[in-house]
Amino acid sequence: MPFFSRFLFCLALMFVTGVLPCTAADETDSAPIYLDEPEPTPPPAVVQRKKLQQKYTDGKIRVQREVLELSDDTIVNDGKYTEYYRDGQKYTEGTFRKGVYEGQWQFWYPNGQLCKTITFKNGRPDGQWEVYRSDGTLESVKSYQDGGRHGKWATYFEDGKTLKSEFFYDHNRPQGMQTLYFSNGKKRMQSSFKNGLRDGVMTEWDEAGKKIAEAEFVDGKLQGKIVRYGNAKSTIGENQLGLKNSKPDQAAGEASPAPIQKSEKTN
Numbered sequence: 001m002p003f004f005s006r007f008l009f010c011l012a013l014m015f016v017t018g019v020l021p022c023t024a025a026d027e028t029d030s031a032p033i034y035l036d037e038p039e040p041t042p043p044p045a046v047v048q049r050k051k052l053q054q055k056y057t058d059g060k061i062r063v064q065r066e067v068l069e070l071s072d073d074t075i076v077n078d079g080k081y082t083e084y085y086r087d088g089q090k091y092t093e094g095t096f097r098k099g100v101y102e103g104q105w106q107f108w109y110p111n112g113q114l115c116k117t118i119t120f121k122n123g124r125p126d127g128q129w130e131v132y133r134s135d136g137t138l139e140s141v142k143s144y145q146d147g148g149r150h151g152k153w154a155t156y157f158e159d160g161k162t163l164k165s166e167f168f169y170d171h172n173r174p175q176g177m178q179t180l181y182f183s184n185g186k187k188r189m190q191s192s193f194k195n196g197l198r199d200g201v202m203t204e205w206d207e208a209g210k211k212i213a214e215a216e217f218v219d220g221k222l223q224g225k226i227v228r229y230g231n232a233k234s235t236i237g238e239n240q241l242g243l244k245n246s247k248p249d250q251a252a253g254e255a256s257p258a259p260i261q262k263s264e265k266t267n
Contacts, residue, residue, distance in 0.1 A: 044070035049078070056086055068098070085110055094120075109134045121146070133160070148172035157183050168193075182207045191217075 047069045054063040066079025077096035085091050089112055094105030100123030107115040113134050119127035124147035131140045137160030143151030149169035157164050162185055168176040173196030180188040186209050192200030197220030204213040215226040 044072040044074060047071055058086075060084075060086060060088060062086075065096075119144075133158075136160075143169070145171070194219075 049066065049068055052063075052065055052067055052075075053061055056062050061084055063081070063083050065077055065081045068076045068078045070076065076099040078098055079096065080093075081096055082093045083091045087110075089110060090108050092105060092107045094101065095103045101120035102122070103120065105118050105120065107118075109115050111134060113136050114132055115134075116129060116131040118125065118129045121127075125144035126146060127144060128151075129142040129144065130138065131142070133139050137158060138156050139160070140153070140155045142153050143149070145151070149172050151169060153165075153167045153169060155164040156162060162183060163179075163181045164183075165178075165180050167174060167178045170176075174193035175196070177190060177192055179190045182188050184207060186207065187205055188207075189202070189204045191198055191202040194200070198217035199219060200217065202215045202217060203211060206212050211229055213226060213228045216223045
């Protein structure tokens with residue numbers, strides 16, 4: 001049947017029956033069937049903001065914090081957070097934003113001496129951290145960017161002023177000159193890094209400042225042999241600097257972040 005005649009026939013049939021016949025009876029593919037998809041579950045809404053306290057068994061305050069109570073009965077730290085030792089001395093103080101560390105946090109030793117001042121951005125270490133010993137002397141300085149080591153990392157001898165080590169990082173990889181020192185301020189060992197690998201001359205001295213060993217590296221590999229001078233014992237070859245690509249860690253003796261959970265279900 002010619003196309004125009006078939007069109008007139010279908011039009012007349014629709015007028016009589018009120019039903020539109022298949023307009024493509026000679027086509028084999030059927031129309032797609034779409035299933036209803038469930039609506040995505042909306043995120044829990046904030047019901048209220050409130051302040052909470054937690055106490056030691058003797059009734060003394062352990063934690064004071066600001067929280068959000070959500071519609072799914074979850075409690076999330078949001079705002080100022082302060083935790084205390086049992087004797088009432090502050091242990092840590094800082095700010096949470098929707099359950100993650102944000103901004104400056106401080107930690108104290110039981111004797112009241114500041115242990116460290118640290119900074120977080122979106123829950124990640126960011127900026128310069130300063131760590132002190134319990135006697136108030138500076139122990140170390142660390143620099144972070146978006147959770148990774150970036151910038152200068154230094155440690156100090158017991159006087160808090162004399163450098164013990166000085167390392168530099170570029171997005172979590174050793175970069176540039178890395179140096180160890182004796183307590184008298186003289187260099188003990190120095191090595192250059194490029195893209196996270198030793199690259200250049202590595203030199204070691206004794207406490208009097210006399211060179212005792214030297215080696216050259218390219219892309220992390222020793223070139224030739226280690227040259228040693230005199231009878232002094234050298235540590236080159238034992239990876240004395242210990243600079244490996246790794247996640248930032250906490251120095252021994254540092255106070256850990258606040259142990260209270262950042263969110264929990266209400267009873």
